[in-house]
Amino acid sequence: MAAKNNVSERCDVDLSNLVELTLKVFEENSITAKKLSICRKTRDLKLGDMVIPRGSCNDVPQQVLDKLAENTTDPNLPSMLQYSTVSSDKYNSVVFHANRPQSFKNIIKNTLTEGDNYGENPVKDSNKVVFINSLCNIEETENLPKCSGAELIRNIVVLQHLERILETNGYKVSTNVSKSHQETTDIYEAFGVKWSETTIDQTAFDQSLKSTVENIKTCPYQEEIKRYNILSESSNSKQSPVIFNLRNFIAENNLPVGKIGYDKNLSYVDVITDDGISDEVKKAVYLSTTTTTTSSNTQQDIHLLHLISQRQVFLQQQITLLLQYISTSLTQSILVFGDVTSRIGSENQHQPTFSSQQLYRLRYDQMLESSIMKYGDEVKEEKWKERIQYLTVAGLRFEMLTTTVRNNVKLDLGEDCLDNRNGSFVLYNSARLSTLFKNYHEAVKKGHYPPLPDIDEVDFTALREEEEWSLLFNYIYIYPEIVSSCIDDLGLNSTSLLAKIHIHKVANFLVSFSRSLSSYYSRIHILVDNKAHLMGTMFARLYLVKAAHQVLQNGLKLLNIEPPSQL
Structure with a gap:
């Protein structure tokens, strides 16, 4: 993602610092940049995290790369994202490699410190x-x-x-x-x-x-x-x-x-x-x-x-x-x-117009049937009614918000519809993390595990999996940026009549984040045997998923969904 003015304050500060330091080194060494664009990578992160594409500036000599490394790897720089090395490759004049342990600590600490306010942006200069x-x-x-x-x-x-x-x-x-x-x-x-x-x-x-x-x-x-x-x-x-x-x-x-x-x-x-x-x-x-x-x-x-x-x-x-x-x-x-249109399965044939009550009842019945298949006939009891209503409304919110605002929402009214399961999937992942921490705290009370140490005492070099860095770099770190970029142009000072607001971004972010998180959680055991040599990794992972849980909760609240506390 190229440098823009509409990113969140935290990401904006990090990116601005990096751009400023880079321009300074370039000017000192007579490197010409046509239009300096520092982009954030989203995959193959082991090959680098932030890059300057070759089309953005001339080839950068090794001595300039060394000077860049000298200026950007200072751990005292006021940035959440810290860097360890600087290089170049076939496609990029400059490649910045993150100092992962320090970045893990900084970003996770910032996320948990801000808590429910993580993702909020400062008051706009508007009366x-x-x-x-x-x-x-x-x-x-x-x-x-x-x-x-x-x-x-x-x-x-x-x-x-x-x-x-x-x-x-x-x-x-x-x-x-x-x-x-x-x-x-x-x-x-x-x-x-x-x-x-x-x-x-x-x-x-x-x-x-x-x-x-x-x-x-x-x-x-x-x-x-x-x-x-x-x-x-x-x-x-x-x-x-x-x-x-x-x-x-x-x-x-x-x-x-x-x-x-x-x-x-x-x-x-x-x-x-x-x-x-x-x-x-x-x-x-x-x-x-x-x-x-x-x-x-x-x-x-x-x-x-x-x-x-x-x-x-x-x-x-x-x-x-x-x-x-x-x-x-x-x-x-x-x-x-x-508009909201309808179809059955893969067939795009026109279906009769549904009233809001009919659509709600259809999704409620589908959610009820799905829950009965999973939990048995006890779901039919009165105590489950409120929960099925909660899941139905959450599912409908995701159905309506994962499509860009101007486009039609095409509802699948078939019995095997998968369209309304995104909401349940995100809620399931949030609830699974709530249950994880509930189990951990209960185990601590029973003396099975030591309490979670202060984050400054945790060694984040234990997080070596690429999935772990991807969860932090591609989701936790950029969440405030996602929230900020939803408001492109409100029309306060614009000559355009049409506001540009991206209502689909948060919902799609949560779905994508949940898929990555679910894949990681299914493969990695967070709570392990209470053995001294395993505790360091467990603590680091607990902090990582704690920050992930905070982002999921904050995102759900933006969709007007109260995060679940249990499965």
Whole structure:
């Protein structure tokens, strides 16, 4: 991975230090770098960990490599990742080899010291609260449809993850989820959705709505549609419909159009219809009133992030433009999530649309059947119900979050579906490590093992397996970077209307991490016989998996999943 500005603070410091030292040595020795790019390797780590590809700079003589080694292998450098040697190979002008024992100690110690805060980033230099507009409706109409079907579950899951990922990256977040409708109450409860108890002042809203309409009627973007009806005199008494010219508004305000902006087909939006004030204007005024209240309560400006489904994009852009006219100082961006489609097995044939309740029941029944096969008929007892619900919701969260936000989620509805097992697999690995430490502490109490010594007393040269270094270097060390890179562009200061937020990164990271961890755990015995010559390796491995467990727990919490304490 090349050096970027959007990496986590810890990785950024390490990489910045390495880049700075390298540039200094290069300048002193007249080495020309076209565009210095230091990349982190992900495989064949025994051949090196960080590299400068040959295309990035000229060949580096041995004496310069020696000078680089002299400058970068100082153990007193303020970096988590320490280096032992520097070389070159066929493909890279410079190869940095990590000092593994010291790096193991530094990174594991840092992970465990930060604990539940590991992966959190410093507060952003922003005085704005991010207000997420999603599942927030003032009323149901044909023009403002409620989120329905399996799409509702994806909306809930993405919204909750978005809140966590923004807060972890240092943003202040606010939402205003409307109370669920009767038919979706059970889904809201299953996923722990909390709707807002605050309500807007209806009198203030009505006044704002009235003044907004009067303002639009006299603005340069309004157009009145004249009535011509010679058959009905009564129709002449009705107020003529009024529309807002979006195309002119976009052009005069130089707003982005196309892939990064508004739909080029946007032309008009209703302001006044035969039935009165349009739903689009009502929603825009409602959002204006709500964000103004939030800004007043927090004493901070608001950035409004609209989280919407693909089918709601055109309508939301109309509302967004009306809102921009009403509240000129309000910054806005849109995050669009794809639809939820279905298939059976490998067949991509279209399946009937599933409601959120049907999808939840299907996954619940599949989880129940799987648990019965594993644990027997006792699973049917009432005490297992809550656990099956927990596993079902966790599985659905992973199903909805392992796909990039704009892409459709393709659900496999077959009986042998494997799509919903990623969640259970990650939870199983987390629970397995919880059980490991529970067994270890019980053995310590019984005198079977000595207590875990302070990390400064542990000899990490005992960790010689390549898998062990891969777990640390490819997962534990880069976890904060994964979290930070989820927020690419929130749209606070961007000319783009579309926010770039990668909701799939954490879930896919946890799945990949769990596979590597499971492979290692299945091959290596952590708790060994209590023999003096084995204790050093056992302690080092216990610290490694303790750090791995911390990362798994923190990642699960970002997905709104409470880490399990037992199998």
